[in-house]
Amino acid sequence: xxxxxxxxxxxxxxxxxxxxxxxxxxxxxxxxxxxxxxxxxxxxxxxxxxxxxxxxxxxxxxxxxxxxxxxxxxxxxxxxxxxxxxxxxxxxxxxxxxxxxxxxxxxxxxxxxxxxxxxxxxxxxxxxxxxxxxxxxxxxxxxxxxxxxxxxxxxxxxxxxxxxxxxxxxxxxxxxxxxxxxxxxxxxxxxxxxxxxxxxxxxxxxxxxxxxxxxxxxxxxxxxxxxxxxxxxxxxxxxxxxxxxxxxxxxxxxxxxxxxxxxxxxxxxxxxxxxxxxxxxxxxxxxxxxxxxxxxxxxxxxxxxxxxxxxxxxxxxxxxxxxxxxxxxxxxxxxxxxxxxxxxxxxxxxxxxxxxxxxxxxxxxxxxxxxxxxxxxxxxxxxxxxxxxxxxxxxxxxxxxxxxxxxxxxxxxxxxxxxxxxxxxxxxxxxxxxxxxxxxxxxxxxxxxxxxxxxxxxxxxxxxxxxxxxxxxxxxxxxxxxxxxxxxxxxxxxxxxxxxxxxxxxxxxxxxxxxxxxxxxxxxxxxxxxxxxxxxxxxxxxxxxxxxxxxxxxxxxxxxxxxxxxxxxxxxxxxxxxxxxxxxxxxxxxxxxxxxxxxxxxxxxxxxxxxxxxxxxxxxxxxxxxxxxxxxxxxxxxxxxxxxxxxxxxxxxxxxxxxxxxxxxxxxxxxxxxxxxxxxxxxxxxxxxxxxxxxxxxxxxxxxxxxxxxxxxxxxxxxxxxxxxxxxxxxxxxxxxxxxxxxxxxxxxxxxxxxxxxxxxxxxxxxxxxxxxxxxxxxxxxxxxxxxxxxxxxxxxxxxxxxxxxxxxxxxxxxxxxxxxxxxxxxxxxxxxxxxxxxxxxxxxxxxxxxxxxxxxxxxxxxxxxxxxxxx
Numbered sequence: 001x002x003x004x005x006x007x008x009x010x011x012x013x014x015x016x017x018x019x020x021x022x023x024x025x026x027x028x029x030x031x032x033x034x035x036x037x038x039x040x041x042x043x044x045x046x047x048x049x050x051x052x053x054x055x056x057x058x059x060x061x062x063x064x065x066x067x068x069x070x071x072x073x074x075x076x077x078x079x080x081x082x083x084x085x086x087x088x089x090x091x092x093x094x095x096x097x098x099x100x101x102x103x104x105x106x107x108x109x110x111x112x113x114x115x116x117x118x119x120x121x122x123x124x125x126x127x128x129x130x131x132x133x134x135x136x137x138x139x140x141x142x143x144x145x146x147x148x149x150x151x152x153x154x155x156x157x158x159x160x161x162x163x164x165x166x167x168x169x170x171x172x173x174x175x176x177x178x179x180x181x182x183x184x185x186x187x188x189x190x191x192x193x194x195x196x197x198x199x200x201x202x203x204x205x206x207x208x209x210x211x212x213x214x215x216x217x218x219x220x221x222x223x224x225x226x227x228x229x230x231x232x233x234x235x236x237x238x239x240x241x242x243x244x245x246x247x248x249x250x251x252x253x254x255x256x257x258x259x260x261x262x263x264x265x266x267x268x269x270x271x272x273x274x275x276x277x278x279x280x281x282x283x284x285x286x287x288x289x290x291x292x293x294x295x296x297x298x299x300x301x302x303x304x305x306x307x308x309x310x311x312x313x314x315x316x317x318x319x320x321x322x323x324x325x326x327x328x329x330x331x332x333x334x335x336x337x338x339x340x341x342x343x344x345x346x347x348x349x350x351x352x353x354x355x356x357x358x359x360x361x362x363x364x365x366x367x368x369x370x371x372x373x374x375x376x377x378x379x380x381x382x383x384x385x386x387x388x389x390x391x392x393x394x395x396x397x398x399x400x401x402x403x404x405x406x407x408x409x410x411x412x413x414x415x416x417x418x419x420x421x422x423x424x425x426x427x428x429x430x431x432x433x434x435x436x437x438x439x440x441x442x443x444x445x446x447x448x449x450x451x452x453x454x455x456x457x458x459x460x461x462x463x464x465x466x467x468x469x470x471x472x473x474x475x476x477x478x479x480x481x482x483x484x485x486x487x488x489x490x491x492x493x494x495x496x497x498x499x500x501x502x503x504x505x506x507x508x509x510x511x512x513x514x515x516x517x518x519x520x521x522x523x524x525x526x527x528x529x530x531x532x533x534x535x536x537x538x539x540x541x542x543x544x545x546x547x548x549x550x551x552x553x554x555x556x557x558x559x560x561x562x563x564x565x566x567x568x569x570x571x572x573x574x575x576x577x578x579x580x581x582x583x584x585x586x587x588x589x590x591x592x593x594x595x596x597x598x599x600x601x602x603x604x605x606x607x608x609x610x611x612x613x614x615x616x617x618x619x620x621x622x623x624x625x626x627x628x629x630x631x632x633x634x635x636x637x638x639x640x641x642x643x644x645x646x647x648x649x650x651x652x653x654x655x656x657x658x659x660x661x662x663x664x665x666x667x668x669x670x671x672x673x674x675x676x677x678x679x680x681x682x683x684x685x686x687x688x689x690x691x692x693x694x695x696x697x698x699x700x701x702x703x704x705x706x707x708x709x710x711x712x713x714x715x716x717x718x719x720x721x722x723x724x725x726x727x728x729x730x731x732x733x734x735x736x737x738x739x740x741x742x743x744x745x746x747x748x749x750x751x752x753x754x755x756x757x758x759x760x761x762x763x764x765x766x767x768x769x770x771x772x773x774x775x776x777x778x779x780x781x782x783x784x785x786x787x788x789x790x791x792x793x794x795x796x797x798x799x800x801x802x803x804x805x806x807x808x809x810x811x812x813x814x815x816x817x818x819x820x821x822x823x824x825x826x827x828x829x830x831x832x833x834x835x836x837x838x839x840x841x842x843x844x845x846x847x848x849x850x851x852x853x854x855x856x857x858x859x860x861x862x863x864x865x866x867x868x869x870x871x872x
Contacts, residue, residue: 042105044291060098072332073336080216083326087322116296122300130202155186158195173314176311192234193218200222211297216286230252238269249296285339340619359393374441394463396453396464396465404487412516417486419490450466455528468535475503482649484504505540508554509543532573556597576602598629602632622680633681634680659817666712676704677838716743726859754868761867764830765828765864768824772792
């Protein structure tokens with residue numbers, strides 16, 4: 001992160017003389033209709049109402065900390081005060097800071113009446129360079145509002161681009177006269193707030209400096225057409241009210257919803273360094289959040305002889321302790337606002353839970369697979385579209401087909417099964433022939449599956465996104481591989497030179513590969529799809545040598561295609577991209593750039609392999625969401641994926657059906673709760689066909705009222721935390737052996753809240769691995785609470801029959817045993833109040849009385865069950 005971000009937390013202050021009594025509060029000031037809001041904010045400050053300028057002294061400068069309620073808020077305010085002094089020394093910025101008056105219900109009436117003079121005192125001719133700037137900037141302006149915004153844009157665009165680079169900013173010089181600020185290409189909010197007030201004064205408009213003391217930012221408030229208007233000269237942020245006038249600090253603090261109703265013209269005024277969404281987030285979560293401490297400083301060029309305009313270099317500021325103060329200040333401010341990470345995410349206990357939409361994924365193949373009469377338009381709509389009519393699902397993500405052949409009337413690619421000979425069909429499954437018959441039959445009937453699904457989705461008020469698996473090719477490339485024969489298209493089969501090395505994956509470095517993928521997506525959009533879903537999680541790699549720039553160029557091409565078709569058809573075509581939640585750039589997937597550039601409308605973070613993570617960390621995506629307009633729909637996958645359970649040729653009767661550790665309903669609710677807490681905009685349910693029809697509770701996952709106190713089953717992430725390995729080899733001693741391991745577990749439940757509301761929580765840890773034998777024990781501590789202990793029994797099952805290795809049975813044939821995954825389970829009741837929202841620490845202590853005979857002890861999976869007994 002650039003140092004100028006740090007500098008924006010070094011805010012300034014400016015407040016000199018109190019000002020003389022002026023007119024009564026205008027409509028923009030605090031009025032009776034805001035009284036209830038003022039009353040609630042009053043609890044955040046101590047002290048009597050200020051009835052005149054003299055009463056404001058108790059709310060000014062360092063002394064104002066005594067009026068602020070809350071230890072963390074007071075500390076952040078004082079660290080802000082101290083940091084500004086370090087940054088600028090005893091020059092104008094800190095001189096003004098010492099006189100800043102905080103804005104609160106006790107001071108608002110005075111601050112919006114007599115505090116700031118409403119008549120400018122500037123002497124024409126005293127600052128000719130500033131007058132020249134004002135003349136040029138406002139030459140075409142016809143109103144005070146136009147002048148104020150023109151001067152804001154001058155300040156906003158003043159910065160020298162060198163200051164955005166670390167090596168140049170290291171030589172930055174803080175402070176100076178207004179003329180010096182202009183000459184050096186000022187960047188920082190501290191001094192731009194003062195410059196804005198000075199230029200407006202020259203233009204005949206009174207103004208004052210606005211301090212966001214905890215949030216770490218400085219702006220200005222200008223008297224425009226008789227009303228105070230908040231204007232940020234560094235970022236270009238202001239807010240229009242419905243009547244066209246500009247909102248004041250006090251109005252925005254009481255009505256932050258004004259930010260939600262701004263026009264595109266207002267949003268476009270945000271400076272080139274940011275997006276509207278970034279600044280919107282900062283304003284809503286920091287500068288106009290109730291916990292913020294805002295203040296005003298009066299400043300006039302007429303009083304310039306009262307101030308020192310010395311400058312201080314960045315090395316001098318650092319030597320004076322800038323970095324020493326900045327870190328505790330930033331950390332304290334984050335706690336006040338409930339922010340985490342880089343400040344663009346709310347802490348889970350501050351994130352409001354809200355109902356969010358679902359996107360349901362059909363895989364585009366499995367729905368055509370089951371036994372039964374040939375599919376018709378009516379049966380397709382009945383089974384795969386109509387069930388969503390009264391649901392929380394807003395998007396149907398409709399697969400275009402398996403691999404690189406397709407299940408719709410494509411003219412660009414190949415319909416599944418069309419190029420196969422009768423001899424090739426013999427090596428496939430019975431269901432594959434049914435897929436071919438269903439798809440080609442629908443096409444012959446004039447009911448192309450894709451177009452039928454689009455029309456059906458629209459008929460029930462839902463969107464349909466066409467999903468393309470971006471590199472799903474099935475190796476090895478030989479005729480004896482039924483998947484290669486049936487599921488791989490001619491582009492791959494006829495052009496081995498397009499493959500990545502000796503694999504069958506296509507390399508996106510070849511223009512022909514990108515052109516083919518783009519053509520398929522265009523075909524889907526032309527068929528009426530509301531959007532395209534590019535699935536980059538099925539399956540990488542995409543390059544022999546990852547190339548983020550080339551793949552981003554491809555995504556730009558998809559965006560351009562979607563926009564071109566949308567303009568022609570008078571509609572918006574959306575882009576969705578499903579990407580791995582970590583290490584995506586190593587695959588050539590720069591999703592962050594896609595979000596920043598507005599190339600995608602919805603990003604879908606997921607695991608790369610289902611068995612690598614239970615808790616899919618979407619924090620980086622949410623952080624960037626709050627700086628862009630892209631929405632985040634994380635994946636809830638259909639299974640845990642520890643072993644493949646797809647039917648194979650010759651096994652249609654499932655006489656040798658392979659079994660997996662099942663994903664329970666409680667697991668879905670646990671993952672949904674994690675995503676709700678993180679602030680997801682929606683959830684993508686990743687299923688194959690009609691699972692929705694058999695699991696009506698899937699609809700509840702969108703609603704936190706249905707999820708929050710539902711029973712849950714969490715898992716410690718299999719990678720990298722499991723298996724947990726103890727006593728890997730026996731020792732030479734007959735003495736006892738003890739080993740300790742610590743694993744983390746993040747949960748979205750808030751047990752403390754549940755208990756306050758009268759719920760009883762029954763909690764249980766399930767440890768799956770090797771059966772404990774006589775003389776062995778396992779003690780569990782949770783967040784320092786415990787222990788809960790379990791000991792082995794003399795009649796325990798033989799370990800060689802109970803052991804699992806890395807989540808898989810040691811004997812490959814064991815997968816045909818329905819309950820193979822249960823072997824070696826240990827159930828340990830634990831107290832519900834040991835757990836807490838967010839991060840938890842599980843401490844495991846394994847002990848054996850005989851180290852010499854110890855054999856490997858692995859815990860493959862660790863599950864937490866939370867069962868709620870609801871209050872009557």
